[in-house]
Amino acid sequence: MIQLTHLQKLEAESIHIIREVVAECEKPVMMYSIGKDSAVMLHLAMKAFYPGKPPFPLLHVDTTWKFREMIEFRDQRARELGLDLIVHINEEGVKAGINPFDSGSRLHTDVMKTQGLKQALDKYGFDAAFGGARRDEEKSRAKERVFSLRSAEHRWDPKNQRPEPWRLFNTRKRPGESFRVFPISNWTESDVWSYIALEKIPVVPLYFAKSRPIVRRDGALIMRDDERMKLLPGERVENMMVRFRTLGCYPLTGAVESEAATLEAVIEEMRNSHSSERQGRIIDHDGSGSMEQKKQEGYF
Amino acid sequence: MDAIAVDRATGGETAPQTAVAPSIDGAQKSLLRFITCGSVDDGKSTLIGRMLHDSGVVFDDQMEALEKDSQKFGTQGDRIDFALLVDGLSAEREQGITIDVAYRYFSTPRRSFIVADTPGHEQYTRNMATGASTAELAIILIDARKGVLPQTRRHSFIVSMLGVREVVIAINKMDLVGYSQQVYDKIVADYRELARRLNFGNIVFIPISALEGDNVTKPSAAMPWYRGTSLIAHLETVDIKPSTAADGAFTFPVQWVNRPNLDFRGYAGWMTRGRIAQGDAIVALPSGRRSTVARIVTYDGDLSEAVAGQALTLTLADEIDVSRGDVIVSANYSGKPRSLIPARILWMSERPLADGSTYLLKLGTAMAQAKISVSRAVDIHTYEEGEAQRLNMNEIGIAAITLDRPIVASEYGEDRELGGFILIDRWTNETMALGLVDSSLSPKVAPDTIAQVVPAGLAGRLTTFLAADLPLRRQTRGGIFQRVLLGYAPLAVIIGGIIGALSGSLLLGLGVAVANVVACALLSLWMQDSGMPVDESRLRDEANVDGDGI
Numbered sequence A: 001m002i003q004l005t006h007l008q009k010l011e012a013e014s015i016h017i018i019r020e021v022v023a024e025c026e027k028p029v030m031m032y033s034i035g036k037d038s039a040v041m042l043h044l045a046m047k048a049f050y051p052g053k054p055p056f057p058l059l060h061v062d063t064t065w066k067f068r069e070m071i072e073f074r075d076q077r078a079r080e081l082g083l084d085l086i087v088h089i090n091e092e093g094v095k096a097g098i099n100p101f102d103s104g105s106r107l108h109t110d111v112m113k114t115q116g117l118k119q120a121l122d123k124y125g126f127d128a129a130f131g132g133a134r135r136d137e138e139k140s141r142a143k144e145r146v147f148s149l150r151s152a153e154h155r156w157d158p159k160n161q162r163p164e165p166w167r168l169f170n171t172r173k174r175p176g177e178s179f180r181v182f183p184i185s186n187w188t189e190s191d192v193w194s195y196i197a198l199e200k201i202p203v204v205p206l207y208f209a210k211s212r213p214i215v216r217r218d219g220a221l222i223m224r225d226d227e228r229m230k231l232l233p234g235e236r237v238e239n240m241m242v243r244f245r246t247l248g249c250y251p252l253t254g255a256v257e258s259e260a261a262t263l264e265a266v267i268e269e270m271r272n273s274h275s276s277e278r279q280g281r282i283i284d285h286d287g288s289g290s291m292e293q294k295k296q297e298g299y300f
Numbered sequence B: 001m002d003a004i005a006v007d008r009a010t011g012g013e014t015a016p017q018t019a020v021a022p023s024i025d026g027a028q029k030s031l032l033r034f035i036t037c038g039s040v041d042d043g044k045s046t047l048i049g050r051m052l053h054d055s056g057v058v059f060d061d062q063m064e065a066l067e068k069d070s071q072k073f074g075t076q077g078d079r080i081d082f083a084l085l086v087d088g089l090s091a092e093r094e095q096g097i098t099i100d101v102a103y104r105y106f107s108t109p110r111r112s113f114i115v116a117d118t119p120g121h122e123q124y125t126r127n128m129a130t131g132a133s134t135a136e137l138a139i140i141l142i143d144a145r146k147g148v149l150p151q152t153r154r155h156s157f158i159v160s161m162l163g164v165r166e167v168v169i170a171i172n173k174m175d176l177v178g179y180s181q182q183v184y185d186k187i188v189a190d191y192r193e194l195a196r197r198l199n200f201g202n203i204v205f206i207p208i209s210a211l212e213g214d215n216v217t218k219p220s221a222a223m224p225w226y227r228g229t230s231l232i233a234h235l236e237t238v239d240i241k242p243s244t245a246a247d248g249a250f251t252f253p254v255q256w257v258n259r260p261n262l263d264f265r266g267y268a269g270w271m272t273r274g275r276i277a278q279g280d281a282i283v284a285l286p287s288g289r290r291s292t293v294a295r296i297v298t299y300d301g302d303l304s305e306a307v308a309g310q311a312l313t314l315t316l317a318d319e320i321d322v323s324r325g326d327v328i329v330s331a332n333y334s335g336k337p338r339s340l341i342p343a344r345i346l347w348m349s350e351r352p353l354a355d356g357s358t359y360l361l362k363l364g365t366a367m368a369q370a371k372i373s374v375s376r377a378v379d380i381h382t383y384e385e386g387e388a389q390r391l392n393m394n395e396i397g398i399a400a401i402t403l404d405r406p407i408v409a410s411e412y413g414e415d416r417e418l419g420g421f422i423l424i425d426r427w428t429n430e431t432m433a434l435g436l437v438d439s440s441l442s443p444k445v446a447p448d449t450i451a452q453v454v455p456a457g458l459a460g461r462l463t464t465f466l467a468a469d470l471p472l473r474r475q476t477r478g479g480i481f482q483r484v485l486l487g488y489a490p491l492a493v494i495i496g497g498i499i500g501a502l503s504g505s506l507l508l509g510l511g512v513a514v515a516n517v518v519a520c521a522l523l524s525l526w527m528q529d530s531g532m533p534v535d536e537s538r539l540r541d542e543a544n545v546d547g548d549g550i
């Protein structure tokens, strides 16, 4: 008797979800944010439609402040896999000069990411967007459905969510409404890394420790990825051995000091770690319940 | 895929790769999904919070936040309130209750766990059922001070109905009854009595204190009289037997037909039960066409065999027509496609179910229109059945479901995934109910109702038309229309028939058409008047699908 392991069960469940969207929705898209969760989700999509290719494009909402290595990696992955990649930038935000330094993390994220995402979904008329969010990331995500219905205005109503017994998803919606679908809802950070190792999934090298140009600011280690980051009085750039546990806009993503330069070392380090991955994400700390509020506003 | 972190083109580093597989965390671990149930304040959140904490998945920064929150919202004075680790949405934090199913994750060196934390109130029966639907084990909490309560009976019933066979009765707050063995023994005896009427396979009793940690992750020094294992030790080692069906067959609902090019036609889906091998004889249902499994295709290479739970793509030796909603089964599958399904249903919507209403039914990957005839309801406290023509939210009924076409449905007791279904309101798209196929029930089928007298497509077109053109509808009253409609439709058909018989077939057609128009007009007015939302574009779609010819 074949006994399925924990990861095999998670994999099968995710593939099932991805296929269900393709079978039932008209115009799906996969949000590709370049991080490890996206890497796993994309790999699962490759598996779901093998020997064919995933029958939907990838969408990256580019805030123009991502690490350069992320952008290189993104373009290379799309090329290697032969997939369509749509890159959307909120040009209005760019014109208005929104940036994480002067506008603050909240406004920047809202305009460049949240609004940008809505623009892209409306522009192309996607009716289902896969996202790589996991329920273990944050308390309010623990209750997120796999198929999360959004109004035509992209709002999420936590009181009006459909029950999802077994593997049965109610995929009906009215014109204008759309779904956010989270195929790796049930994965943990540890599952994601184990799977990346097991399946040899390529990830952005920023996850591995290396000497990088770091500025200490407000207690966080910020990598100065380009000249747009102006040094404040008293600040200087130091080369430090660091890596990142999550990836986002470089000015908003704190590095951790680490010697873990290989996947095994990263997994080992994570197992002994005492802080959560979201700690490095500056946008989460706007107060308790803040992620919940962002979701109601349409943030992924 | 060759190396990890391939980034050669850009000069990025490549993480050195070694034979990591055998040591990868999770690569060998098994998975256990369980649900926790108990009434408000029995200690569910505290118990889960403690399990998360003791298994080391709570990070320092979360611990810090927890300490702060404990001061602010905690119920344990200055002590850490583990419940706050798991109580998520701000609304419920303020109210101090859990209002939805929340999923939690933790693992020990032996197993990974997915916990469905469900609310205890009666008004959340539906949430508990959802959590139980995928659970392999249930932890039912009992407050040692209170013993077996009506809620305990209710939770046990739902868990049993949803097919959970492995149960742990965690008798909590033992610290508040002086860790007394008498109290424990009495509750065990009471529960055994209750459980006689349920369908559990194995029941394990564990006296615990979620707050103090007794018998949660380690044995309790305060209860030397208890010789069993701690809760975690039990969860780590309990053996979950897959549900088996007498026929030993496999079933594979087809999700999607994979046609990347002209040379490949595969059926993507997953095994809900059994074991499949290359060369096996299969039958595609409902068509009944036969073939054999040519290949079991996966991204990681073809498999020679596969088991329940795996997501696969099958190719068949013969070109037979199979599409989404069909089920590929082994030749020894004992079921057959059916359009009458006896079932238990749990009503989940605030709008009650009336006997004879129609909904969309989704089971596996199949979707059909379903008319629900409800004849009995089950009292989840006494487990007694009584007559019923209606189900309110959180009530459980026994129903006969008539489908507009035959689908493949297995017995829920043998296969949860091909025996469980949901009902969807086709106007609001709300998920109204979950249901479990059970052929041992013998519910009555209700006589035909309006929904069947009037073709849906006609209703749609007319509603659209009337919504725009008939100002009168606002003043009308629902009840009248229903009665008028029921009276008029057949009458109009008869009149049409008489005219037809007298004057030849052209007029007969006209007569029937007139009857339809009248009936539909009335139906749509009635629907709008009784507050049913009417979505025009949906109606247009439905009108097209039905391909009627007004």
Ligand SMILES: Nc1nc2c(ncn2[C@@H]2O[C@H](COP(=O)(O)OP(=O)(O)O)[C@@H](O)[C@H]2O)c(=O)[nH]1
Residues within 6 Å of the ligand: B038, B039, B040, B041, B042, B043, B044, B045, B046, B047, B075, B076, B081, B083, B097, B098, B172, B173, B174, B175, B176, B208, B209, B210, B211, B212
């Ligand atoms: N003394 C004692 N109190 C407990 C125990 N477990 C939970 N509590 C307390 O009971 C109250 C309700 O607990 P909670 O976990 O929120 O219950 P839930 O409503 O089932 O999630 C809280 O004040 C807990 O601190 C226990 O084992 N012993």
Ligand SMILES: [Mg+2]
Residues within 6 Å of the ligand: B044, B045, B046, B083, B087, B097, B098
């Ligand atoms: Mg609770």
